[in-house]
Amino acid sequence: MKTTAAENNLELKAQFKAFEAQLEGVTQAKSWQDPNLSFGYFISPIETRVGPQIARFSLTQMLPWFGTYKAKGDIASYRAEAEFEKFQNQKLKLYLDVVEKYYDLSALRHIAELEAEQLQILEDLKSIVESNYENNKANLVDILRVELQIDKQANVLQVLKDQDAAMVAQLNQLMNRPMKTPVLVSNPKQILEQKQIEETDSISSNHPRLKAIRNLQASNKAESLLAKKQAMPQFGLGLDYAIIQDRNVMAADAGQDAIMPMISVSLPIFGKKNKSRKKAASLQGESLQFQLENEETRLETEIQVAQYKRDELFSLLDLYEQQLLRLKDMLQLSETALANASMEIEEVLRLHEERLLYEKQKAKTFAKLQKTNETLNYLTSNSE
Numbered sequence: 001m002k003t004t005a006a007e008n009n010l011e012l013k014a015q016f017k018a019f020e021a022q023l024e025g026v027t028q029a030k031s032w033q034d035p036n037l038s039f040g041y042f043i044s045p046i047e048t049r050v051g052p053q054i055a056r057f058s059l060t061q062m063l064p065w066f067g068t069y070k071a072k073g074d075i076a077s078y079r080a081e082a083e084f085e086k087f088q089n090q091k092l093k094l095y096l097d098v099v100e101k102y103y104d105l106s107a108l109r110h111i112a113e114l115e116a117e118q119l120q121i122l123e124d125l126k127s128i129v130e131s132n133y134e135n136n137k138a139n140l141v142d143i144l145r146v147e148l149q150i151d152k153q154a155n156v157l158q159v160l161k162d163q164d165a166a167m168v169a170q171l172n173q174l175m176n177r178p179m180k181t182p183v184l185v186s187n188p189k190q191i192l193e194q195k196q197i198e199e200t201d202s203i204s205s206n207h208p209r210l211k212a213i214r215n216l217q218a219s220n221k222a223e224s225l226l227a228k229k230q231a232m233p234q235f236g237l238g239l240d241y242a243i244i245q246d247r248n249v250m251a252a253d254a255g256q257d258a259i260m261p262m263i264s265v266s267l268p269i270f271g272k273k274n275k276s277r278k279k280a281a282s283l284q285g286e287s288l289q290f291q292l293e294n295e296e297t298r299l300e301t302e303i304q305v306a307q308y309k310r311d312e313l314f315s316l317l318d319l320y321e322q323q324l325l326r327l328k329d330m331l332q333l334s335e336t337a338l339a340n341a342s343m344e345i346e347e348v349l350r351l352h353e354e355r356l357l358y359e360k361q362k363a364k365t366f367a368k369l370q371k372t373n374e375t376l377n378y379l380t381s382n383s384e
Contacts, residue, residue: 001099001102001171001175002094002095002098004175005094005095005098005175005176006091006095008177009094009175009176011090011094012094015086015090016087018083018086018087019083019084019086022080022083023080025076025079025080026073026076026080029069029072029075029076030069030072030073031069032061032069033061035059035061036061036062037057037058038057039057039058040056041054041055042054042055042056045245052244052245053243053244054243054244054245055242055243056241056242056243057241057242057243058238058239058240058241059238059239059241060236060262060264061236061237061238062235062236063234063235064229064230064234065230065232065233066229067225067229068226068229068230071222071223071229072222072226074218074222075219075223075226078215078216078222079215079216079219082212082213082215082216082219085215086212088208089207089208089209092378092381094174095378096374096375096377097174098171098174098175099371099374100371100374101174102171102183102185103367103371103374104167104371105164105168105183105185106188106191107188107192107363107364107366107367108164108167109185110188110189110192110363111160111360111363111364112157112160112161112164113189114356114360114363115157115160116157118352118356119150119153119154119157122149122150122153122352123150125146125335125338125345125348125352126146126147128338128339129142129146129338129345132338137341138341138345142344142345145346146345146349149349165180168180168182168183171183189363192363192366192367192370194370203296203300203303203380204380204381205382207299207379207380207382208382209295209299210295210296210299213288213291213292214292216288217285217289220284220285221285223281223284224278224282224285226277227274227277227278227280227281230274230277231268231271231274231277232268233265233266233267233268234265235264235265235266236262236263236265237261237262238262238263239259239260239261239262240258240260240261240262241257241258241259242258242259243257244257244258299379302379303376303380306372309368309372310376313369314369316361316365317362317365317366317369320358320361321362323358324359324362327351327354327355330351331352334347334348
């Protein structure tokens, strides 16, 4: 199910395309600047010794300081890797979302089973009350009271059926499938009650949320290096080609076109913008360090909260088990007493209602426990 979601989920696909788009920036950053080609035509030809100059072509290629393109490529590459870590984190969160909804669905279907059992119990109680009524050991109102509970129980089952359809639609939406595609849960009770305790004392240093920031820090270091490179001169290599017209000039080289190689150097004398680039990179680096420390603290806190919640859920499960054992004994005695007409039906119905309540709370608690374990798995995951 998680694999299907990873392959088909539209939000995850969008995140991966964002990574691919960022990856294309690496090629763009390492590419040379386009050369400049210019053409000039003299409306009034300039007379030279070898003839009038009528047109000129100029081709120029600018070259940045050594290592500039590599620094730009590193910046784009690290940013692409940060985008990939965001994709990895999105995938892990998708897995978590899918399994959480699956456990919710399992709990709902187990509760539906319990409600169906309760309906059968009410039918059996009705038979006992009817038998007592025929033997003048019960009143007609007792039969009506049980029938009222039966009608209520049938309505509960219909509500659960509608909720089931809604949860199935949510799961199918995550997997980008038709909303009414069936979702099989073979044994809801067994799925809920499988206990898996994993020791998770600390965060993983390779968690995607942390690696994304570290890649941005590496990109920031490359930006600092780029700021230094940009403070250095740029070189320009060029070639001028002048077209000379042959117009009856008495010279051996008359009409010969002129070719002139050129070299240029930029003069980075305005240093304010370069200082500003370096300061911006430094401030961004400090910001990223704070972000990293904050993210580490958040992950550690979320792990601690999940562990406390898990311990609390285990305590609740122990309580429900004890209460259900006591209720089981009480129900055995009460049903015997009801058959002997020595106990009122209201008390028996109340005990069965209480038992059902504890069973449902137990199922919901198991679902919360499984979701908490999955949350801990997410918080301690790594992208490797």
